[in-house]
Amino acid sequence: MTQAAIIREAYREAFSRVPDFNIQELARQLSISHGHIQAARIGDGVAGLALTPCDLVMRLPSLGALEITTTSSCSTLSSHSDQLKIASSDASTVSLRMLLPHWHWACLNQDEHPSIEVFDRYGRLLHRLASRPDSPVAEGWQRIARLQLEHQPAFTELVDIHREPVGATAPELPYLADEWSSLRNDNDITTLLNKHRLRRVEAYAALENRFTQRMTPQGFVATLERAAQAARPLRLGIANAGAIHHHTGVFGHVGRRQRHIEACGSRATLRIEREAIAHTWMVSYPSDDGMRTRLEAFGGNGRLIASLTDATPMRMPASTMRAMSVFG
Numbered sequence: 001m002t003q004a005a006i007i008r009e010a011y012r013e014a015f016s017r018v019p020d021f022n023i024q025e026l027a028r029q030l031s032i033s034h035g036h037i038q039a040a041r042i043g044d045g046v047a048g049l050a051l052t053p054c055d056l057v058m059r060l061p062s063l064g065a066l067e068i069t070t071t072s073s074c075s076t077l078s079s080h081s082d083q084l085k086i087a088s089s090d091a092s093t094v095s096l097r098m099l100l101p102h103w104h105w106a107c108l109n110q111d112e113h114p115s116i117e118v119f120d121r122y123g124r125l126l127h128r129l130a131s132r133p134d135s136p137v138a139e140g141w142q143r144i145a146r147l148q149l150e151h152q153p154a155f156t157e158l159v160d161i162h163r164e165p166v167g168a169t170a171p172e173l174p175y176l177a178d179e180w181s182s183l184r185n186d187n188d189i190t191t192l193l194n195k196h197r198l199r200r201v202e203a204y205a206a207l208e209n210r211f212t213q214r215m216t217p218q219g220f221v222a223t224l225e226r227a228a229q230a231a232r233p234l235r236l237g238i239a240n241a242g243a244i245h246h247h248t249g250v251f252g253h254v255g256r257r258q259r260h261i262e263a264c265g266s267r268a269t270l271r272i273e274r275e276a277i278a279h280t281w282m283v284s285y286p287s288d289d290g291m292r293t294r295l296e297a298f299g300g301n302g303r304l305i306a307s308l309t310d311a312t313p314m315r316m317p318a319s320t321m322r323a324m325s326v327f328g
């Protein structure tokens with residue numbers, strides 16, 4: 001019995017017997033990636049797509065109403081869209097900044113409602129774009145189905161480089177504050193971090209009490225709860241290697257489940273693993289609209305889990321008290 005056949009059999013068994021079946025959980029139990037499972041199922045409800053990442057993105061508007069899910073190691077953000085549009089602005093309710101060089105393989109999954117799943121070269125799921133069950137299946141899905149490719153993808157084994165735990169010591173960067181004050185958007189922040197080879201948490205520690213403020217790990221969820229009670233619109237976001245996904249709206253219910261914390265709106269849901277948040281930072285940064293402030297939650301390894309911004313831009317420098325009043 002081949003490895004692919006073993007994986008297919010494990011999938012069928014779990015899918016038929018396990019309540020609330022979760023393919024990510026099956027992948028963890030088998031010590032393989034989500035992508036390895038779907039690649040093993042080619043010809044059994046799954047097909048590869050003969051499309052470049054750019055060609056696939058250009059076809060997304062033809063797929064009609066979608067549920068768009070972006071995943072990271074500890075969080076997922078799902079948004080409902082009536083129809084995606086290709087645009088240079090990210091001011092809409094749903095914003096996806098696609099990082100196409102990291103898209104390695106895409107497949108068409110027709111288990112229930114048709115969906116496209118995009119993976120990186122390690123087999124990690126980046127995005128899932130599914131036809132919404134409350135809307136008719138658009139004709140674009142039929143055209144996508146004619147572009148099937150039976151070729152097996154090749155994934156690379158992920159070796160996670162060990163880095164020291166995130167601590168309280170700030171790096172010595174005397175000119176960082178001056179450079180930070182000249183920023184205008186997120187692209188500038190990324191460029192600055194790459195220039196100094198810094199993770200976000202390291203830069204924030206160096207800028208503490210000037211442009212950043214350390215908060216309790218519980219501060220992120222507490223702010224979500226206050227905003228829900230006040231029905232205040234927020235811009236929530238998560239990022240992975242393949243995209244930065246934001247959704248703007250009122251997330252009127254925040255609930256604590258067995259494994260996750262959920263912030264639910266009428267057209268979006270953010271899920272965060274309960275014990276994942278180890279650090280929360282309040283960050284102020286300049287923009288073309290004035291000074292903006294947001295919260296960012298990180299895991300113990302220093303990786304970004306989720307971000308939270310008030311939907312109304314803030315046009316003045318923020319103290320902690322002022323920022324917290326904006327966030328609800």
